[in-house]
Every structure is written in structure tokens, then in C-alpha cells.
Amino acid sequence: MNESHTAAGGTSDLLSTSDALRDAVEAAFPSTIADLTHLVKIPSVSWAAFDPAQVEASAEAVAELVRGLGVFDLVEIRRAAIGDAEGADAPLGKPAVVARRSARNGRPTVLLYAHHDVQPPGDDEDWESTPFEPTMRGDRLYGRGAADDKAGVMAHIGAIRALTEVLGADFDLGIALFIEGEEESGSLSFANFLRENRDLLEADAIVVADSNNWDIETPALTVALRGAVAFRLRISTLAHASHSGMFGGAVPDAMLAAVRLLATLHDDDGSVAVDGLTSADLEMPAYDEAQLRTETGLLDGVTPIGRGEILSRIWAQPSITITGIDAPTVANASNTLVPSVAVRVSARVAPGQRDVDALAAIRSHLEQHAPFGAKLEFDAVELGNPFLVDTSGWAVAESNAAMAEAWGREPVEIGVGGSIPFIAELVEEFPSAQILVTGVEDPESRAHSPNESLHLGVFQKALLSEALFLARLDARNGDS
Secondary structure, three states, X not given: OOHHHOOOOHHXXXXXXXXXXXXHHHHHHHHHHHHHHHHHOOOOEOOOOOOHHHHHHHHHHHXXXXXXXXXXXXXXXXXXXXXXXXXXXXXXXXOEEEEEEOOOOOOOEEEEEEEOOEOOOOOHHHOOOOOOOOEEEOOEEEOOOOOOOHHHHHHHHHHHHHHHHHHOOOOOOEEEEEEEOOHHHOOOOHHHHHHHOHHHHXXXXXXXXXXEXXXXXXXXXXXXXXXXXXXXXXXXXXXXXXXXXXXXXXEOOHHHHHHHHHHOOEOOOOOEOOOOOOOOOOOOOOOOHHHHHHHHOOOOOOOOOOOOOHHHHHHHOOEEEEEEEEOOOOOOOOOEEOOEEEEEEEEEEOOOOOHHHHHHHHHHHHHHHOHHHOEEEEEEEEEEOOEEOXXXXXXXXXXXXXHHHHHOOOOEEEEEOOOOOHHHHHHHHOOOOEEEEEEEEOOOOOOOOOOOEEEHHHHHHHHHHHHHXXXXXXXXXXXX
């Protein structure tokens, strides 16, 4: 341990605190799981088609837990307007829980972020247990949001509980808390929320608890995230539907045009074939095809796609996926030339490229390759920039030390193929803050998928890691 990072008591005091924190986390773990179970039972899906009252109920439940910590000067549920809307009639985003306590004696302030909203559950028949009835099987807790990200919420709450148990409520570290309510539906009010609550959320370091660990034995700090570009593309070839027998073979239907156009987005090996999309140069830990098959359920005989190291394809190269198609269903198919087809295009952008530049490249490619002169319309655009962590700061060093102590193993620096677009907005609003992306998940958590689960051993070690991290910050000299 670096003694320059400890208070007057020195390394021995920090070691004693660490042992006490470990005991406190273990003793409180059953009640932490009980609180998590209560949160998972609330179906707080933030998508427009779902009951908004459940997101409200989730925010209230989280706020009650935060108030019960007894360490914050302020705990409130707040909202912000969506996008550029202004005035009393402007639509508001989903409720977020915010809290703050001021730092004292030169200590830093840390902002702890997680989100209490969840993805839709999908079809119940795809689950082995009911999505919003958390169920223990073996060493895993199953349920929608059990990992992503209500366990992140409880990691923050549990870590503060442990810190308070050991140090009392009168510690010097400043803590801001931001538990968002719309991350899974695009964080549409996020930028406005940051601006309106800047004084409340400003911090020296920011912990975003919404990522993965390398495996159930090895912690990870996420240092690279791909950006996101998504839009709806409508492909039209006819002014109206026509009989496929009368005119098929003479005029192109929209489905034919769509199939041919979308096929141009990838080379024969499945790698992206769009000029202007870039890749990043990142260091990769060892990861082979067997591990990919295990973690993804790739069927026997189906080959991986892309080229280069497997993790490079996931972390450092762009990808394009068609995530939805609006077209006649097979059950309702008639002998008709379809005049128009809409698809949802979802792309991931490699670190180092701006989301707007990636969108321009993909749009240009589609316009240049539209077959038969098909007409293209683009709308419902969503953007998010990629992110690279500066690992040279004191916060990363303190986090790595805390993880190594909690897990008994040095953390791995990883990239993630997914996106957390709002991190770029955090960087813009708080440019001097050091940002750490941590998490409670593991490769088997299946976030966003049926049978999402949380490994309890991983969760306990992640919670202890954060408690140790907070204690290290509370013991820092005034050199933040």
C-alpha cells in the first residue's frame, strides 16, 4: 500500500480498517441480498410501453434505502426535461435518486452511479423462473435486474453501510449518489439532468457500477467502451403493393432491395465492410474460440465472424447488427410485392471514433449501395460516443488496490463491446473527474437476456472492493 495515500494513522490503521470492513460486509450480506431481492421484485422497465408507476416505485424504494444510511445531507428524487424541450409542458425523464454529503478536511468527493431501471423481461417461457420473482439456484440469484443494475445500486448502498459501520457516520469523505431511472431506455434526460444538478453531482472521481468482471474469480476495471449508433431505415421501391404473380420478376419489391442492401454491410467473413469506420489499438488478454462458444452459446458448426483477435472484434472493431425488421409476418404473408420495409440498424463504434462520423459513414455506404434505385429514409437516430479511460490517475490506483485486496487477485483491464453512451456526457460535464467503470456482473450473468443472474460470490467481492475503495479515499491526504 502507498503510505502517501493514507491519513496520519498510516498503513496499519488502513489494514485494521480493511479487516473490519471485510467483517462488516460479510455480516450484513444476508440483509443486503434481502434488499436487492425487494428491488428486483419491482418491474421497473423504463420503456414507454411499460407502466411508469413501477419506475416511480423503484425510485422510492431506492431513496428509502439511501435515507436509511444516515450519512447524507440531502436525499431526493429528481427529474429533468428530455432533449431540448423547455417550459412547464416539457416532457420529463424518469425519476432518479440523488444524494450528497460534503467532504471535510481536504478529502475528495466521489460520485457513485448506478441505475434502478431494467430491460423488458421478454417472453416468460424463455425464463426458468418468473423474471420479477427473484430465485436462488445454486450460488446465483436469478431475475430481471438482479445483475444489471440493481446489484450495482446495492453495491453502492452496501459499501456505504459497511463504511459507516466501521468508521461511523462522521467520516470525512465526500459522497454524491446518482441512481438513474432511464439508462435502459436511452438516458434521454441525462445531459439536462447533469447540467441542472451539477453542484450536487460534482466530484473528483466517478464510479460507474454497470459493467463486467473477467470471470467469477478475477475482478476487472473497464477501460474501453464502444460507442453506439442506431437508426430506423425505411427501404421503399413501390408506391403500393402489387400482385407478385402479375408483376414479380419485372419490378423489385422492397424486401429484395432490403436483403441485398443489408448484405453489403459485411464482407464474406462477417467483418464490417463500411468505409470510414475505424478500429482501435488495444491490448488484449488471452481469449480463445472455445471461451467465445461457451459464453455466447454459439451452435456447433456455426463459425465466429470477423477477423483479428476475438477480443479485438468485440472491444476494438466496429460492428453492425440488424436488430429488428418491420415486414409482413410469415403467418400473414400473401402473394404480394411489399412496397416498403423498415429495419432497425444498430452499430457499435470503436474507441477513438466519434459517433456522428460513424453515422455519416454508414449512411453514405447505404445510400451508395441502394439497389435498383431504392428510396431510403433515415429516422429515430440514437448516438453515443465511445470511451477510453485514462488509467494514470490516483483513483485507478486506489481502485486497483482495493480490488486486489477484496478478490485476492490483481484486476484485469478490459474493454466491453457494449456501450454506456452517457459516460461521454459525464466527461463533458465533469472534465477533471477521474472515471472508473466497475461492475458486479460476470460472463454468465446474461444481462438483457432471459435468465439474467447475479453470482453471489462475485457480488460480495465487488461490494467489498467498493467499501475498501471508499475507505482508502477517506484516508487520503489532501493531495486529490
